[in-house]
Amino acid sequence: MxxxxxxxxxxxxxxxxxxxxxxxxxxxxxxxxxxxxxxxxxxxxxxxxxxxxxxxxxxxxxxxxxxxxxxxxxxxxxxxxxxxxxxxxxxxxxxxxxxxxxxxYRRPLGDRLRRFVIGQLFAHPRRLRMAVAPMALAERAGLRSVMQRIAPAAIRHWLELIPPLARSERGSNFHRTSQRASGFASPKADAPAVALHTGCAARVLAGHENESAARLLSAAGYRVVTLANAPCCGALDLHGGNRERALCFARANIRQMQAVGATAVTTMAAGCLTTIAEYGAMLRGEPELAAQAQTVGQSVRDLSTLLGQRRLRFTRPFPCTVTYHEACHLAHGLKVREEPRRLLQSIPGLRMVELPESDLCCGSAGSYNLTEPAMARVLAARKAENILKTGADYVVMENPGCEFQIAAELRRRGVPIRALHLADFLSLALEDNPDWRPDA
Ligand code: SF4
Ligand code: SF4
The missing domain is CATH 1.10.1060.10 (Alpha-helical ferredoxin)
Known part of the structure; x- marks a missing residue:
């Protein structure tokens, strides 16, 4: 040779x-x-x-x-x-x-500390819930903006990104119940089962998205099984350079996902979807798990694909103007681009306006907006400028991180455009859920 x-x-x-x-x-x-x-x-x-x-x-x-x-x-x-x-x-x-x-490489102390906090907090819902508890209290007392102003400069921009916690809390316990009553007719016992990974940071900060997703999936005729004890999918560590811990999380998830016997696996965060979809590649060197990892990876579907496959129909007119922001990992990782647009366009009375640079990153990128706030802000500003050009009432996306990042930028500008996850937006369109109205 x-x-x-x-x-x-x-x-x-x-x-x-x-x-x-x-x-x-x-x-x-x-x-x-x-x-x-x-x-x-x-x-x-x-x-x-x-x-x-x-x-x-x-x-x-x-x-x-x-x-x-x-x-x-x-x-x-x-x-x-x-x-x-x-x-x-x-x-x-x-x-x-x-x-x-x-x-x-040995990073400077401040950098190491920041990364340590991110790794120890965001992959662990209980710790994160405790960490944001003072913020939730301040919010209830109407003192959230005061708290943000007096917070140390090093974490001020982190606090700005946290969404309104009262709304988040309403869905934060969702993961504790599997097969939670959805309000829709119970799907048949032989309906295709979808395993819903409820995320780690998303479980605390955007539990309502899981709840909305479960309701929509039930309405579309799926049987939803929540993965109540699944740990972080590993995306945070994979993107942050801790492959070893990412692999530990992946192994635990594969075992749980295989055990529930669902035909599809989903989660509301695009980066997590891509990570789970790539479990096969991540674990290709481990003979005892490689085949299972491959099976799990191939069963990953995002919400729009699942709803599109069962042709969930929207009959209630919902007149508004909507633009769609493409979460990077959904568009570039999983190549899901048309399905969310098709779903939105199927809503009677809704006007879709294409977002310029819709697939350009908003700067959220997992924990990037926590570690690289300056670049993240530049990209958020660019995204907001593009959103403003559309004249939309809502900007919809399929990733909680993008929602937090874009919503924070729109709040800073005092713009009354609502940033919503696709799950919440569709829930609003389907049922007029008062939680998701622009003034909620
Ligand atoms: S320069 Fe960029 S586009 Fe060209 S081959 Fe390399 S990665 Fe691909
Ligand atoms: S920031 Fe640039 S180099 Fe990095 S993943 Fe995005 S397009 Fe590729």
Missing amino acids: AANPRAQAPVRDIVDYERLFDCVHCGLCLESCPTYLVTRREMDSPRGRIYLMKALAEGKLDLDQSAVRHFDLCLGCRGCETACPSGVHYGELIEQARDWVERN
Whole structure:
């Protein structure tokens, strides 16, 4: 066999080195990359970051603050994957690179502390619930804005992102009941079962989305089984560079998902959907779980696809103007783009207006808006400007993180446009649920 010249390079175990050569440096992804659009620096583009990975892998570059900075600034949005004609799996490369960075680079103390808090809080609903309890109390007393103003600068922007907690609390216990009464006729015993992963941070901050989703799925004739004890899906760690913990979470989830015997698995967060869909790839090296991981991954469906498959019908007129923001991992990871639009367009009286740059990241990107607030704010502002151009009453998306990020930016601007998750919006259209009216 002829020697592979690439294999002769002194390769450090950063990423799947061979896959770096899928990139032919054409640059067609550059204008789809949010960070490149903002900084116009090659090293903040997908191509530039692939150069960096290669130089690091070949030992031509030391892992220093500058290289880490370019990796940190990447949103992991995968807009570059959609744009790339060569099929570069950039998402997997950056996740591998981040894992290597976290194992080989000592971050400044403040940075380490921030990442530690995020990892210990957001993947654990009970801890997060305790952490936001003072905020919920302040909100009930009408002092939320005061609390935000007097909070230390380091966490002020975190607090701004937290949605109104009174509404969140109404659905926060949803995960404790499986097969919760939906208000619709109970689906038949032989109806297709959907396993609903209720998330970790989303369970606390957007429990109502799970509740709305379960009601819609029931109305569409599915039997909903909530995965009450499922841990975090691992997305947070995967994107943050802690692959080992992400794999632990993945293994626990696969066992639970397989045990309930559902035909489909869903969750309301797009990043989580993509992570679960990729369990097969994540665990391909583990013979005892690889096949199950593959099965679980292949059963992942987002809400719009599930509802579209059962042709959920909307008969009540709901006159309003709506624009649709595409969550990155749904559009670029799972390639679900038309299904949510089709559902929205099927609502009588509703006028759809296309959002300019609908698939450009809003800056939420998992915990990115907590670790990179400056870039996240620039992207949120760009998104808000585009939303304003549409004249919409509602901006709808299929990801709680995007909802928090966009809603916070609209609140800052005092704009009366309501940002809602697709589950909540459809619930409103179907039943006129007063919880989701613009003035709720
Ligand atoms: S994942 Fe997003 S931010 Fe990162 S390089 Fe690709 S397009 Fe740019
Ligand atoms: S990632 Fe794809 S689109 Fe971007 S430079 Fe490489 S080959 Fe071209």
